[in-house]
Amino acid sequence: xxxHNEEVKLSPMAEKAKELLSTLEMPYNDSSLIxxxxxxxxxxxxxxxxxxxxxxxxxxxxxxxxxxxxxLLEKGxxxxxxxxxxLLKQNSDIDIDQMExxxxxxxxxxxxSLYLSLATKTSDDVETIDSIKxxxxxxxxxxxxxxxxxxxxxxxxxxxxxxxEFIEYVAYLCTEKADDxxxxxxxxxxxxxxxxxxxxxxxxxxxxxxxxxLLLNSRE
Amino acid sequence: xxxxxxxxDLAKSFYWQKLYSSSKTNNGIHIFENQTNFSGIxxxxxxxxxxxxxxxxxxxxxxxxxxxxxxxxxxxxxxxxLYWRSKEQEHELYRIKQQEREYKAQNKKPQRGQxxxxxxxxxxxxx
Numbered sequence: 001x002x003x004h005n006e007e008v009k010l011s012p013m014a015e016k017a018k019e020l021l022s023t024l025e026m027p028y029n030d031s032s033l034i035x036x037x038x039x040x041x042x043x044x045x046x047x048x049x050x051x052x053x054x055x056x057x058x059x060x061x062x063x064x065x066x067x068x069x070x071x072l073l074e075k076g077x078x079x080x081x082x083x084x085x086x087l088l089k090q091n092s093d094i095d096i097d098q099m100e101x102x103x104x105x106x107x108x109x110x111x112x113s114l115y116l117s118l119a120t121k122t123s124d125d126v127e128t129i130d131s132i133k134x135x136x137x138x139x140x141x142x143x144x145x146x147x148x149x150x151x152x153x154x155x156x157x158x159x160x161x162x163x164x165e166f167i168e169y170v171a172y173l174c175t176e177k178a179d180d181x182x183x184x185x186x187x188x189x190x191x192x193x194x195x196x197x198x199x200x201x202x203x204x205x206x207x208x209x210x211x212x213x214l215l216l217n218s219r220e
Numbered sequence: 221x222x223x224x225x226x227x228x229d230l231a232k233s234f235y236w237q238k239l240y241s242s243s244k245t246n247n248g249i250h251i252f253e254n255q256t257n258f259s260g261i262x263x264x265x266x267x268x269x270x271x272x273x274x275x276x277x278x279x280x281x282x283x284x285x286x287x288x289x290x291x292x293x294x295x296x297x298x299x300x301x302l303y304w305r306s307k308e309q310e311h312e313l314y315r316i317k318q319q320e321r322e323y324k325a326q327n328k329k330p331q332r333g334q335x336x337x338x339x340x341x342x343x344x345x346x347x
Contacts, residue, residue, distance in 0.1 A: 031230055034265045036253035052259050111303050118297060119304030123290045133296050213223065216260025 039210040043202050047178040049186060050210040053170050061169040064193075068165045072158055081157040088153055099150050106143045110136055167211050172196040175207040227261065228295055231268035237276060240269045271302070 033039060037052035053061065072078045079087065088094040118132045154160055172193050176186035189203065190196040196204060230236055236251075243249040251269075252262060272292070279287050284305065291297045 031236075034227070034230065034252070034259075034262050037257055037259040037262060052254075052257050054257070115300040115303040116307065118300035120286055122286070123288060129297070133294075136296055136300075213261050214259040216264060 033213065037214065039214060041206050041210065043206065048175060048189075048203060048206070049178070050171065050175045050207055050214060052214055053174050057170065057173045060173065061166050064169045065162045065166045069158070069162055072161065078158050078161070079156070081154050081159050084154055084157045094153060096150055096153060099146050103143055103146045103150075106139050106146070110139050110143075114139070167215065168197070168208060169193065170215065171204070171207040171211040174211065175203070223261070224264070225295060227265050228268050228272075228298075231265055232272040232292060236269060237272060240273055275301075 038049050040047065040049045042048070085096045088096060114132055114136050118129065118136070121129050121132070123129070151160075172190060175189055177189050179185035179187055190199065239249065239251060243251050251266075252258070254262075258266070275287065275292055275298070278284060279289070279292065284301075286304075287301060291301050
């Protein structure tokens with residue numbers, strides 16, 4: 001009688017082919033973020049997805065953003081980035097323009113000094129390469145810290161609020177949950193934007209994060 | 221930073237480079253499941269696919285002394301190389317333009333007895 005539990009022995013050639021296939025397949029398995037314009041995620045064993053907005057949905061989100069702009073202007077008291085920069089400088093001694101200059105100086109130092117030096121090193125000069133790379137990494141970290149600081153200071157600006165509104169509205173429109181019964185059927189999660197805004201689960205946070213990844217610079 | 225590294229590591233991989241080259245020559249091969257409405261991360265990925273495609277081409281043609289597999293593997297070294305290469309190309313372009321300017325300037329000066337071409341068709345001056 002045939003033993004089905006016995007492991008199939010592969011010839012050395014087949015073993016090699018299997019190994020090669022596994023290395024080829026590896027990046028494919030890990031390419032979920034780019035293989036299409038949707039990102040899947042699971043929370044509490046339920047499957048969700050965020051997809052790219054259609055042209056109509058983008059228009060709806062733009063419209064929502066514009067309406068919010070009108071509301072903020074009507075209410076008054078909200079500041080543009082430029083106004084906020086001036087206020088921060090006058091009242092809190094926080095100079096955003098100076099921080100921008102610092103950021104650019106770091107970028108220039110990385111490019112014009114370290115990159116040019118690193119690019120001409122031969123691969124056997126490991127010590128020098130590692131030392132330059134360490135300097136670049138440190139400067140990049142400093143650059144990120146300054147960028148984050150600027151972004152925190154300006155997050156209350158009108159422009160940042162509008163950007164946030166756009167992203168959140170797209171997240172609301174384009175996040176869907178897999179149907180429990182029908183395969184490949186996706187249903188909306190929230191019945192209204194208010195419901196999305198008032199909900200306090202992990203789904204909204206994930207939806208917003210993934211929307212940011214999907215949109216990145218695609219709107220520019 | 222993490223996301224960019226993720227995208228770059230995929231873009232330089234043998235699998236995606238092979239697929240990218242094939243898609244350039246064969247219309248039936250598509251890189252993504254969607255053919256339109258690309259996401260931001262897909263556009264970023266396409267950018268890096270092309271950058272690494274060029275780098276591998278230049279590597280195979282041994283175009284630059286300081287470009288090798290180790291440079292391509294290392295993202296910081298690749299960034300450094302790309303910047304250095306852009307500066308080299310800028311210098312080369314500047315040198316060519318400078319040469320062109322010098323050449324034009326030399327050719328503008330009419331030699332003694334030499335008639336400028338536009339003077340031939342000038343006609344009789346109006347009185």
